[in-house]
Amino acid sequence: xxxxxxxxxxxxxxxxxxxxxxxxxxxxxxxxxxxxxxxxxxxxxxxxxxxxxxxxxxxxxxxxxxxxxxxxxxxxxxxxxxxxxxxxxxxxxxxxxxxxxxxxxxxxxxxxxxxxxxxxxxxxxxxxxxxxxxxxxxxxxxxxxxxxxxxxxxxxxxxxxxxxxxxxxxxxxxxxxxxxxxxxxxxxxxxxxxxxxxxxxxxxxxxxxxxxxxxxxxxxxxxxxxxxxxxxxxxxxxxxxxxxxxxxxxxxxxxxxxxxxxxxxxx
Ligand code: SF4
Numbered sequence: 001x002x003x004x005x006x007x008x009x010x011x012x013x014x015x016x017x018x019x020x021x022x023x024x025x026x027x028x029x030x031x032x033x034x035x036x037x038x039x040x041x042x043x044x045x046x047x048x049x050x051x052x053x054x055x056x057x058x059x060x061x062x063x064x065x066x067x068x069x070x071x072x073x074x075x076x077x078x079x080x081x082x083x084x085x086x087x088x089x090x091x092x093x094x095x096x097x098x099x100x101x102x103x104x105x106x107x108x109x110x111x112x113x114x115x116x117x118x119x120x121x122x123x124x125x126x127x128x129x130x131x132x133x134x135x136x137x138x139x140x141x142x143x144x145x146x147x148x149x150x151x152x153x154x155x156x157x158x159x160x161x162x163x164x165x166x167x168x169x170x171x172x173x174x175x176x177x178x179x180x181x182x183x184x185x186x187x188x189x190x191x192x193x194x195x196x197x198x199x200x201x202x203x204x205x206x207x208x209x210x211x212x213x214x215x216x217x218x219x220x221x222x223x224x225x226x227x228x229x230x231x232x233x234x235x236x237x238x239x240x241x242x243x244x245x246x247x248x249x250x251x252x253x254x255x256x257x258x259x260x261x262x263x264x265x266x267x
Contacts, residue, residue: 018264020216023138024257025101028264030076034063035083035266037075038098039090040106042131043124044071053093061086070144071108072098083266091258096135099257102216104137104206104250105144108156112149112166119149121166126195130202133243136257137206137250140213140222144178145202158186161209161219162202167192173201175231176223184220187228189235201235203243208234 008031018028027036041050054073058065063077078086090097098106107130110116112123127147137143146153146160150167157163163174163186170192177186190201205219212234213222223231256262 018267019101021263022102023263024099024103024136024253024261025263026097026265027074027100028267032063032077034076035078035080037062037078037083037087037090038068038072038100039075040072040096040098041094042096042106043109043127045124050094054090054095057086057089057093061089070105072106080266084260087260087265097257099136099262100142101263102141103139103143103253104134105142106135107131107145107147108160109147110149110154116149118152119166120168121149121171121195123147123149123166126164126171126198129195129199133199133247134202134206134250136253137246138253139206139210141216141218143206143209143219159183160186162205164198170194171198173198175205176220176228178218178220184224187223189232200239200243203246204235204239204241206246207238207241207243 030036061082062075066074107127109123109127113119144160146155146157146163148155148157148165157165159177164171172191173189174186175189178184
């Protein structure tokens with residue numbers, strides 16, 4: 001089997017440059033010379049109708065769909081001249097167009113107690129609340145969230161910036177995990193806490209991260225640089241602060257993303 005590949009140095013360089021830009025970013029140009037879109041549905045639950053619609057969109061605009069490791073559906077092979085139409089068709093069908101830029105990502109989750117025999121808490125309503133409140137909020141680097149319905153952590157809870165897993169009495173919260181070239185396991189920040197407190201903690205973690213991070217710094221590095229206890233104390237100090245400002249900023253950022261104001265759409 002031949003798996004060899006020739007690196008496209010110019011494309012790689014252009015992609016690295018695009019990654020340095022602040023705010024939301026889409027997948028942009030791929031090695032086939034066409035473009036890709038990251039598409040999703042909140043809680044990763046879809047209906048047959050939604051899949052039929054997406055199948056039509058793939059048929060019309062893309063060469064293939066790919067299931068990403070983060071529970072997104074990547075539409076690959078979109079021609080430059082079709083990109084805006086494909087993007088609008090995805091939004092009109094009720095899907096999210098997802099960013100891979102410097103902002104709060106969607107929540108990767110498992111089915112939790114609604115379906116899994118091991119689930120200790122229900123996951124979908126909490127996932128929906130976290131996404132409605134914070135998705136697309138600008139952050140110093142990408143900010144991933146993972147949520148699992150029990151300590152088995154099928155959603156890779158401890159490999160995300162903000163990871164949550166259920167226990168009998170509520171939720172445990174972990175921060176500072178990541179994959180990439182040098183993976184880091186998240187550390188426990190709090191818990192068990194109630195579901196409403198998870199939202200409050202996420203607001204406080206985002207506020208602290210935005211205040212304390214160096215430009216372009218992932219949360220794992222910020223925590224490493226400051227020390228876990230210092231970061232934990234910063235979170236504790238803003239835990240009771242209302243988060244309407246973050247919610248409004250995230251809403252505006254999502255709106256801009258849906259209007260196509262993202263880096264790498266068609267360049
Ligand atoms: S994390 Fe627990 S509840 Fe979720 S799918 Fe895995 S075993 Fe089930």
